[in-house]
Amino acid sequence: MSSGNRRVCLLTGAGGLLGDAFCRALYTAYDIVAVCGTRIPATPSQHEWFVDPFDPQGTVPENDSRVFLIRSDLTAPGEVDRVIDLALAKFGGVDLLVNNAASLRLHPQGIVDGDSAIDDFEPQFALNVGVPLRLSARLAQRGWMHDIDGNRARNRNIVNVSSLSGSNVYPGGQAVYAASKAALNHLTRHLAAEFAEFGVRANAVAPDSFPARVPTEKVLQAILELDTGAMTGGVYSVVAN
Amino acid sequence: MSGETVSQAPAWFTELFAHRRWIRRSGPFPHVYVRDVFVEDFYQRLADEYQRVLGARASAFSRVADNYSADGIPLADLRNGPLALFTSREWHDLIASVAGVEVTGDVEGSIHHHRPDSPAGWPHNDLNPAWFAGPAPGPGEVRLPDPSVDTKTGAKSDGVTARETVRAVAVLFYLGNPGWQPGDGGETGLYANIADPAPTLAVPPLDNSMVLFECTPRSWHTYLGYNRAPRSSIVMWLHRSKDDAVQRWGGDRIVQW
Numbered sequence: 302m303s304s305g306n307r308r309v310c311l312l313t314g315a316g317g318l319l320g321d322a323f324c325r326a327l328y329t330a331y332d333i334v335a336v337c338g339t340r341i342p343a344t345p346s347q348h349e350w351f352v353d354p355f356d357p358q359g360t361v362p363e364n365d366s367r368v369f370l371i372r373s374d375l376t377a378p379g380e381v382d383r384v385i386d387l388a389l390a391k392f393g394g395v396d397l398l399v400n401n402a403a404s405l406r407l408h409p410q411g412i413v414d415g416d417s418a419i420d421d422f423e424p425q426f427a428l429n430v431g432v433p434l435r436l437s438a439r440l441a442q443r444g445w446m447h448d449i450d451g452n453r454a455r456n457r458n459i460v461n462v463s464s465l466s467g468s469n470v471y472p473g474g475q476a477v478y479a480a481s482k483a484a485l486n487h488l489t490r491h492l493a494a495e496f497a498e499f500g501v502r503a504n505a506v507a508p509d510s511f512p513a514r515v516p517t518e519k520v521l522q523a524i525l526e527l528d529t530g531a532m533t534g535g536v537y538s539v540v541a542n
Numbered sequence: 543m544s545g546e547t548v549s550q551a552p553a554w555f556t557e558l559f560a561h562r563r564w565i566r567r568s569g570p571f572p573h574v575y576v577r578d579v580f581v582e583d584f585y586q587r588l589a590d591e592y593q594r595v596l597g598a599r600a601s602a603f604s605r606v607a608d609n610y611s612a613d614g615i616p617l618a619d620l621r622n623g624p625l626a627l628f629t630s631r632e633w634h635d636l637i638a639s640v641a642g643v644e645v646t647g648d649v650e651g652s653i654h655h656h657r658p659d660s661p662a663g664w665p666h667n668d669l670n671p672a673w674f675a676g677p678a679p680g681p682g683e684v685r686l687p688d689p690s691v692d693t694k695t696g697a698k699s700d701g702v703t704a705r706e707t708v709r710a711v712a713v714l715f716y717l718g719n720p721g722w723q724p725g726d727g728g729e730t731g732l733y734a735n736i737a738d739p740a741p742t743l744a745v746p747p748l749d750n751s752m753v754l755f756e757c758t759p760r761s762w763h764t765y766l767g768y769n770r771a772p773r774s775s776i777v778m779w780l781h782r783s784k785d786d787a788v789q790r791w792g793g794d795r796i797v798q799w
Contacts, residue, residue: 347568348567348568348569349565349566349567349568349575350565350566351563351564351565351566352563352564352565352566352574352640353562353563353564354559354562354564354576354636354639354640355551355556355562355636356562357639357640357642361563363563
């Protein structure tokens, strides 16, 4: 079950730049189910934790907030259900779903240069759109749909990490990636409309490229503002000042 | 000394360390990993001394073992400068305490230097015997190998007594590898199973970082080779009594040289 009154966050892409920053900044504030592939966040988990070399038997305060690490290819059959099973078994519920995992495969010579854009379409859409859909639907079916009071009391919500590419045309071969983010934006609006019935909000952040043009911390702050706010159905740009 | 806290370590010693948040990992076998072990000033003294030794005493570096690609110089020969830290009782007690292993005060170690493009080693567990001269060291003492006893075989000079111990804790401290980047090679591979063709975890030789682990029948590790640049480390072991090792692991698990 949740540790005290901490909010439970299910975060995908936890080993990436934004996911790692999220975990490092918030692991003492949230109970985090950190879903990752080959990279892992630099935080205490059930697999690694801190020891004080001058008091190795003593307690280290940071170890009280270990992230619950799950390695998963979320596009593989059954993996979304397995992750949700583990998250619910560990914490009993999820208050914040951050769909951060994404595939970014560019085609600098354009979509007509061989088959690479065509070949990348399905795996990119599977992770960038299909996984957020599956996680959202399953979390609703496994708890949120029948807990309206709990959803509202705990301000449960979904934050999808999208991109400005989902609404603008940029050079560099982003067609497939951008299309997936456009789909994610509209999926977000539909999730908000449907999940309003049981009091779960859904929004997206659409950052400019980070950390090159926008500090990662600013993207992180935008996610936190959505988690603590009351808005739903929005796709919020995160751009440099 | 073993197992108990070393919070009473002297200030001159504790002040050498950059922080008190080492990382204990459960896989692929239990080990402790540390980035930025020492404060920058002291690390730089260690690295400078290493470069001085490498330049001034190149002929003292000899092949560590047949078919293994490292040249080494024993820590026992480096007790007049900052590298003496690694043969101090304070360091011994710190490592033993973190590892949580009953140890004897006997210390063996070397600086290992791999030339560029050194071949990989083979997975091994370090659960090997080691012989030291004389009685067990008393509290506050360490015993290092000396010429009167062959550390690996126990062969000894006439009239010398030798004690058989077993390696208990392995320490690898990386230094003198500035600018290492992923792809440069020279990592230490840790394996969940010796049958695995590839390491479960590759520890990079980042300057001022360290990995340490108890030597067990399953502490499989090796040098992964394919280093683009020279790769250097301090490799050392603390020891447990043979009786303790036999009781803990069984005598047949001790790997003879």
